[in-house]
Amino acid sequence: MTAIAWQRRRAAVGRSWQEYRRHRAGVAGLVILAVTVGIALAAPLITDAEGLDVTKSTGGVLDPPGNGFPLGTDEQGRSVLLLLIWGARVSLLVGITATLLAMGIGTLIGVAAGHFSGWFSGLLMRVTDWFMVLPRLVLAIALASVLGPSMVTIIVAIGVTSWPGTARLIRAQTLAVEARPYLERARALGAGHWHQMTRHVLPNVMPLVLASTTLEVASAILAEATLSFLGLGDPTRISWGTMLSRAYASGAVTAGSWWYLLPPGLAILLVVLSFTLCGRALEAVLNPRLRDG
Amino acid sequence: MLTVRDLHVTYHSGQTAIPAVRGVSLDLAAGERLGIAGESGCGKSTLAIALLRLLPRGTEVSGEILLDGEDVLGMSFGRLRAVRWVGASIVFQGAMHSLNPVHRVGRQLAEPMLLHRTVPPSKVEERVTELLGQVGLPPWRAASYPHQLSGGQRQRVMIAMALACEPKLVIADEATTALDVMIQAQVLELVTCLATERGIALVMISHDLSVLSSTCDRLAVMYAGRVIEEGLAHEVFTAPRHPYAAGLAAAFPMVGDDASRLRPRGLAGDPPDPARLPPGCPFHPRCERAIAECESHDVRLRFVGTKHNAACVHIGGLVT
Amino acid sequence: MARYLAAKLGSVAFSLLMVLFSAFFLFRLLGGDPVQNLTRGREVSAEQKAELRRELGLDRPLYEQFLRYIKETLSGDLGKSFEYDQPVTSLIAERLWPTLLLTGSAMVLAVTFGLWIGTRAGWRRGSAFDRSQVSVALTLWSAPTFWLGMIVIMVFAATLGLFPTGGMVSHRVEPGAFNAALDVAHHLVLPVLTMTAVIYAQYVLVMRSSILDELGNDYLVTARAKGLRDDIIRRRHAVPNALLPTITLVFLHLGGVVGGAITVETVFSWPGLGYLSYEALRAPDLPLLQGTFLVFSGAVVVANTAADIIYRFLDPRVRAA
Numbered sequence: 049m050t051a052i053a054w055q056r057r058r059a060a061v062g063r064s065w066q067e068y069r070r071h072r073a074g075v076a077g078l079v080i081l082a083v084t085v086g087i088a089l090a091a092p093l094i095t096d097a098e099g100l101d102v103t104k105s106t107g108g109v110l111d112p113p114g115n116g117f118p119l120g121t122d123e124q125g126r127s128v129l130l131l132l133i134w135g136a137r138v139s140l141l142v143g144i145t146a147t148l149l150a151m152g153i154g155t156l157i158g159v160a161a162g163h164f165s166g167w168f169s170g171l172l173m174r175v176t177d178w179f180m181v182l183p184r185l186v187l188a189i190a191l192a193s194v195l196g197p198s199m200v201t202i203i204v205a206i207g208v209t210s211w212p213g214t215a216r217l218i219r220a221q222t223l224a225v226e227a228r229p230y231l232e233r234a235r236a237l238g239a240g241h242w243h244q245m246t247r248h249v250l251p252n253v254m255p256l257v258l259a260s261t262t263l264e265v266a267s268a269i270l271a272e273a274t275l276s277f278l279g280l281g282d283p284t285r286i287s288w289g290t291m292l293s294r295a296y297a298s299g300a301v302t303a304g305s306w307w308y309l310l311p312p313g314l315a316i317l318l319v320v321l322s323f324t325l326c327g328r329a330l331e332a333v334l335n336p337r338l339r340d341g
Numbered sequence: 342m343l344t345v346r347d348l349h350v351t352y353h354s355g356q357t358a359i360p361a362v363r364g365v366s367l368d369l370a371a372g373e374r375l376g377i378a379g380e381s382g383c384g385k386s387t388l389a390i391a392l393l394r395l396l397p398r399g400t401e402v403s404g405e406i407l408l409d410g411e412d413v414l415g416m417s418f419g420r421l422r423a424v425r426w427v428g429a430s431i432v433f434q435g436a437m438h439s440l441n442p443v444h445r446v447g448r449q450l451a452e453p454m455l456l457h458r459t460v461p462p463s464k465v466e467e468r469v470t471e472l473l474g475q476v477g478l479p480p481w482r483a484a485s486y487p488h489q490l491s492g493g494q495r496q497r498v499m500i501a502m503a504l505a506c507e508p509k510l511v512i513a514d515e516a517t518t519a520l521d522v523m524i525q526a527q528v529l530e531l532v533t534c535l536a537t538e539r540g541i542a543l544v545m546i547s548h549d550l551s552v553l554s555s556t557c558d559r560l561a562v563m564y565a566g567r568v569i570e571e572g573l574a575h576e577v578f579t580a581p582r583h584p585y586a587a588g589l590a591a592a593f594p595m596v597g598d599d600a601s602r603l604r605p606r607g608l609a610g611d612p613p614d615p616a617r618l619p620p621g622c623p624f625h626p627r628c629e630r631a632i633a634e635c636e637s638h639d640v641r642l643r644f645v646g647t648k649h650n651a652a653c654v655h656i657g658g659l660v661t
Numbered sequence: 662m663a664r665y666l667a668a669k670l671g672s673v674a675f676s677l678l679m680v681l682f683s684a685f686f687l688f689r690l691l692g693g694d695p696v697q698n699l700t701r702g703r704e705v706s707a708e709q710k711a712e713l714r715r716e717l718g719l720d721r722p723l724y725e726q727f728l729r730y731i732k733e734t735l736s737g738d739l740g741k742s743f744e745y746d747q748p749v750t751s752l753i754a755e756r757l758w759p760t761l762l763l764t765g766s767a768m769v770l771a772v773t774f775g776l777w778i779g780t781r782a783g784w785r786r787g788s789a790f791d792r793s794q795v796s797v798a799l800t801l802w803s804a805p806t807f808w809l810g811m812i813v814i815m816v817f818a819a820t821l822g823l824f825p826t827g828g829m830v831s832h833r834v835e836p837g838a839f840n841a842a843l844d845v846a847h848h849l850v851l852p853v854l855t856m857t858a859v860i861y862a863q864y865v866l867v868m869r870s871s872i873l874d875e876l877g878n879d880y881l882v883t884a885r886a887k888g889l890r891d892d893i894i895r896r897r898h899a900v901p902n903a904l905l906p907t908i909t910l911v912f913l914h915l916g917g918v919v920g921g922a923i924t925v926e927t928v929f930s931w932p933g934l935g936y937l938s939y940e941a942l943r944a945p946d947l948p949l950l951q952g953t954f955l956v957f958s959g960a961v962v963v964a965n966t967a968a969d970i971i972y973r974f975l976d977p978r979v980r981a982a
Contacts, residue, residue, distance in 0.1 A: 178679055180913070181965045185920030186957045189938060190687050193945050266803070273805045274924055278939060292808055296928070301811050302819045302826060309815060313808035320803035395885055425888035438879040443901050443977055453887040486977040 064255075067333045074329020077322035084319055088136035095133055100126060100286065110298070110305045120307035122291070123298035131286055132311050138287035139316070142203055143269035149207030150268070151261050154214025159249060161215065162222025163241065173219070180212035185274065192280040199282045206271045210264055217260050221253040255334050263327035266320045273316050288312040342542055343369040343392075343429075343510055348404035350387050350396065358401075359616045361387040363566035365404075371509065374536065374543040376553030376574060378589060379563035382612045385546045388563070389514040392544075393425050409509070426453045430503040432496075432532075434515035440487040440495060447483025450502050459506045472501040476531060493524035500532060510542045518547065529556055550589050554578035559648070562586040565613055565623035568642065572649030582651040584628045622654065630655060665973070673966045678731075680958045685730050688951045734955065740948035744940070749952035753934065759829055760933030764922050766849065767856035774857075775864025776907065782865065783872030783903075784895050794865065801862035806921050810855040810928035817851060824851050827930035852929040856921050863917070867910045871903035878902075905976050912968030915961050 068074055087094075102124050111121040119128035161172040188205035195201040225231065226249065234243075275281060276289025283290070291312040295301070300308045350362040362384045369375050377385045390396055392406055394413055406413040408428050416424065430453075433439040440449060450469045454460045460468050470480040476497040487495055496516060503511050513532060517525040533556050536543045547553055553560055554574045561571040562583065570583040581587040610627035613619055619626050625635035634654055642650040721729075733739075739749035782791040801809075818826040825831065825848050834844045875881070876899070884894045919935075926935035934953055941949035973979050 178676055178962075181676070181916065181962055182680075183916035183919040183957050183961050185923055186916075186938070186954055189923075189942055190684075190950065190954050193942055193947070193950055194687055270803075270805055274807060274920070277805070277807050277924070278927065279943065289805075292805075292811070296807075296811060301815050304815055304820050306815065309808075309811055313805060313812065316808065317800065317804045321799060324799060324803060390882070390886075393886055395882060422888040422890065425886055427888070431883075431886050433879060433883060439883045441880040441884070441898050441902070443905075444898075452889075456888060488978050 064333050068329055071329035071332060073325045074332075077325035077329070080318060080322040081326065084136060084315075084322075085140065087133060088140055091133050091137060095130055097134070100130060100134060102126070110300060110303060110308065112305070113307050119311055120305070122308055123294065123300070128291075128308055128311060131291055132288070132315060135286045135288045135291055135312065136315065138199070138285050139269055139272060139289065140319070142199060142206075142272045142287065143265050146203045146206035146210070146268045146272070147261060147265045149203060150210035150264060151214055151257070153207065154211035155218050155250075155253075155257065157211065158215040158218025159222050159253070162219040162226065163249065172215075176212045176215045176219075179209070180216070182209070184209040184271065188271070188275055189278070189280070192275065197280050197282060199285060202272055202275050202281055205275065205280070206268050210268060210271075214257065214260055214264065218253055218257060221256055222249050225249050225252045259327055259330035259334055262323055262330055266323035266327065269316065269320050269323070288316050342371045342409050343367070343544070344405070344407040345388075345392075346405040346407070348388070348391065348406065349402070350384070350391050351401040352387075352397075353399050353401065357616055360618075361566055361615055362391065365563070365566070365568055367561065367568070367571075369510070369542050369544065371542055372536075372540040373559070374533075374545065374557040376557035376560045377544065377546045377563060378548065378550045378553050378560060380548055380589075380612045382615060383563040384566040384615070385563050386514055389431065389512050389544070389546050392512060393429060393431065394421055395431075423457070426508065427457050427459065427506045428508060429510035429512060430506065430508045432499045432503045432511060432513045432516045434518050439499060442487055444486075445483065446485050446487065446490070446498055450483070450498070450505055453502070453505050457506050468505075472505060473498075475504070475535065476501045493520055493528065496520060496524075496528055497531065500528070500535070504535060504539075504541075507539070508541065510544065511536065512544045512546070514546045515548075516545070517552070518549070525552075532556075550578060550592075562589060565618055566615060567623075567652065569624070569653075570651040571642070572645070572651075576646070576649055582645050582649075582656055583624075583653045584630050585624050586651070622652075666970070669966055669970060673963060676962045676966070677959055680955065680962060681731055681734060682727070684951050684955055684958075685727055687954075688947055689726070689730070739952040739955070742941075742949040742952075743946045744944045744949070745946075749948050752937065752949065753952055753956055756932060756934045756937045759931060760922060760926070760935060762845075763849065763852055763856065763926065763931055763933060764918065766853045767860060767921075768918065770853065770857045771860035771864055772911070775861045776868045776904075779865040779868025780872055780895065780900055780903070783869040783876070784899070786873060786876070791869075795869070798862040798865040801858050802866070804859070806855065806859045807924040807928050809858060810852070810925055813851050813855050814928070824848075827928075829932050848931075852925050852931050855928075856925045859921055860914075860918055863914055864907075864911060867914075868903065868907050871905075871907045871910075872899060874906070875899045875903045905972065908972055908975070909968065912965055915964050919957050919961060 091097075106125060108121060109123055109125060111117060111125075113120045117127045117129070119132065122128055122131060157172055157176060161169045161176070187209050188202075191205045191208065192201045195204065231249075234247075239247075272281075272287065273289035273292070276287050277293045277296070279293060281287060281290050281293075289312075292309070295305070295308045295312075345365060345367040348362055348365045349360070352359040352361055365384075365388060367375065377388065379385050387396070391402060392408075392413065394402075394406075394416075396402060402414060404414070408424065411420075411424070413421065413424070440446070447466075447469050450472055451465045454465055454468060455462065466483075469483050473480055473482055478494065478497055478501070482490070482494075482498075487498075490498065499516070511532075516532070517528050520528060529552060532543070532545075535541070543557070545553055545557055550560075550562075554577070557574045559572065560574040560577040561568045562577065562581075562585065563569065564585050570577055570581060570586040577586060578590050581590050613623055613626075619636075621634075621636040621639050622628070622631075623639075625631040628635065632654065638654060640652045640654050642652045643656045645651050645656055737750050739753070741747065742749050742752055745752060778794055782794040785791050814826050818824045827848075829845060829848050830841070831844050831848075834840055881894060881898060884898045889897075922933065923935035923938055925931065926933045927939040930936065934956065938950065938953040938957075940946070941953060
């Protein structure tokens with residue numbers, strides 16, 4: 049791309065950022081996410097992974113906070129705070145990866161459906177609509193039951209069930225972009241399908257996709273938590289969802305072990321809320337009609 | 342029956358204050374027809390909705406609007422709601438969105454009558470048929486939805502609706518602007534006929550000076566939130582004294598008049614942004630006859646002739 | 662109109678066929694050899710396996726198996742559950758009512774409150790009420806449903822002892838239909854509360870945004886000009902228009918409601934179809950999983966088509982000429 053185009057893009061991004069800063073909720077969300085991701089990435093540096101080993105746990109079973117365990121212990125005597133920090137890594141990783149997968153599939157299908165016309169496009173939209181209607185959790189359970197419980201299963205299950213929303217959005221945008229005259233000119237100059245889609249359509253479609261993706265990550269993290277809770281995740285890995293699953297299985301609910309139940313759930317709530325606020329702020333910035341909404 | 346005194350309307354959007362109307366005064370007698378002309382952004386539509394206090398919440402309004410002696414701006418909410426549609430009604434532009442898409446036409450016509458109880462419920466259907474007939478629509482149209490009507494038909498429904506409670510004043514805000522020329526002529530004739538028949542006062546708002554000059558008794562030309570020329574319609578249209586009014590009048594050629602075809606036409610430039618008005622006379626950046634004084638001196642209406650006023654520095658023999 | 666309905670029926674049939682096909686694909690093809698699954702952990706000879714294979718029609722070509730599968734499903738034979746040793750169909754029939762009770766109650770509450778509060782919030786956009794309601798809705802939406810359930814159990818059942826911790830009926834209930842109903846109602850409170858909370862959040866936000874979309878429209882100015890009161894304008898003019906897109910979105914979200922039903926029933930051990938799916942998953946009991954997959958997916962597909970038809974009746978602009 050030419051230097052001018054890049055300059056203009058940079059200027060546009062700068063303006064968008066200024067606009068974004070006016071949304072306090074969005075900025076708050078961004079800060080929380082930065083802190084959370086920071087802690088998750090720094091986990092090996094700031095904590096001792098040894099504490100995660102079940103055979104080396106030193107605390108009592110379901111102990112309330114105190115005695116060097118700021119958030120108490122789980123049913124195997126491990127520090128809940130430690131589990132919380134390490135659980136962040138898996139929860140965030142799965143959420144983001146699954147969303148990238150969904151976004152990838154959605155973009156591919158969306159652009160294809162918008163760009164090509166005729167029965168092919170119609171078929172793609174039919175399939176998309178059908179996937180959209182299908183209950184996500186039901187399909188995820190079905191997939192997970194045949195693929196076996198693991199992190200990859202969850203990523204695939206979420207990815208395969210979340211792409212329709214993105215596909216629809218991208219198709220609508222593609223149709224709008226393709227109606228613009230410069231695409232016609234590009235075609236007259238001999239641009240092939242691939243060139244048209246990657247050089248012209250995609251860059252214009254991307255900003256709105258960014259907002260939609262951010263919101264998708266929020267749903268993906270919720271989905272991961274639910275699927276892990278239902279026992280479809282890797283039992284050897286710790287995520288916020290598996291923590292809650294174990295809490296439930298070990299009777300922490302009836303025992304009233306709030307230190308084990310509250311933190312993972314609150315962590316999920318906070319992270320999902322932050323992604324949602326960022327996504328909404330992005331939508332408001334990119335779609336002026338929604339401003340002040 | 343309508344007196345507007347020194348009306349000021351300022352919108353507030355975020356931090357900015359946008360003065361849409363800056364001191365407008367008008368008088369209208371019963372049965373009289375006043376035309377208000379101007380380009381978009383001059384404040385004429387704001388003036389129209391201000392007359393019934395329909396401005397959005399948070400808008401600053403000051404001045405007096407006397408409708409049959411009562412100040413609209415000072416009324417209690419209850420009194421205001423009772424006066425709306427009964428004392429004065431409005432015909433809006435673009436009736437596609439001014440009519441509720443999910444209600445049938447008949448229901449929308451009946452609504453104000455039932456609300457204000459101007460007609461007993463048993464007679465409402467009859468009255469709806471009557472109203473439709475007056476605007477040239479068949480009775481079965483009452484069962485139609487707005488999207489089933491053409492633009493001209495919808496506008497006629499709006500007119501019928503405006504007459505439903507037999508108001509003494511009808512405000513037509515760009516009522517014919519979005520219509521084809523033929524339909525426009527029909528609708529205009531309809532409005533003026535009905536108004537004459539019932540002695541209804543009319544305030545017609547448009548950017549089309551030629552339309553106003555043929556249907557109204559008096560004309561007021563607005564620019565940047567102020568009336569810059571007012572007088573008898575014919576006089577203002579054929580012999581305008583304010584450069585802007587002259588430009589506006591000249592912009593509409595008269596069919597059949599060869600001389601007008603050759604006359605220089607059109608106004609250069611754009612109307613000013615109400616939030617950032619130029620100093621002095623707001624028209625001076627576009628004015629061919631601007632002089633040094635125009636930039637510093639904001640002119641008010643000056644006497645030109647009987648009932649004819651214009652706000653230009655060149656009037657009153659001050660400067661040639 | 663008849664043509665439209667016929668087209669819709671065709672569309673539903675096609676979608677249901679796709680559901681059947683995906684079930685077949687997932688459970689028969691991906692799920693591995695059914696004979697292996699059936700005979701897992703049991704002493705079975707090679708001849709018995711071959712016999713079973715012939716019985717189940719597994720030695721026939723794939724498309725024949727698919728056709729047979731469709732025939733069986735349509736005639737109500739969904740196979741037999743491994744775990745319960747009962748026909749899947751009868752298991753589903755047993756557990757249907759509790760799910761309908763729970764989901765139905767939650768939907769009624771969520772729709773009622775969601776649309777009501779969403780309208781009020783959007784109408785007074787930017788007010789303290791609006792901002793607080795949006796915050797509440799966003800927070801509820803961000804909370805995992807099952808976690809809310811666990812917290813609710815911990816606080817109201819385990820600690821405060823006001824409600825049972827799970828299940829639908831108590832072991833010892835006073836005789837009589839009224840007492841039985843009361844007992845079920847008592848068990849119903851916490852699960853309904855949990856399920857409603859999250860669905861409500863979604864509906865509030867959707868209705869609010871629909872009302873916001875209507876706020877800019879001219880017909881509302883006309884209504885005010887006529888002298889109508891603010892709340893009447895809201896109820897009679899804005900809401901009917903705003904409801905149309907809301908209905909579509911509500912039905913589109915049904916898949917999420919089903920997911921909510923599964924998690925809530927699991928947390929509260931509520932004996933419905935959702936809990937059945939969970940139990941099937943744990944085993945794993947493939948025929949049962951397949952059966953619940955079919956029922957849930959089929960129900961949502963049919964509901965969405967019904968929504969399209971209903972919408973068509975409600976929106977005069979879309980109604981066939």
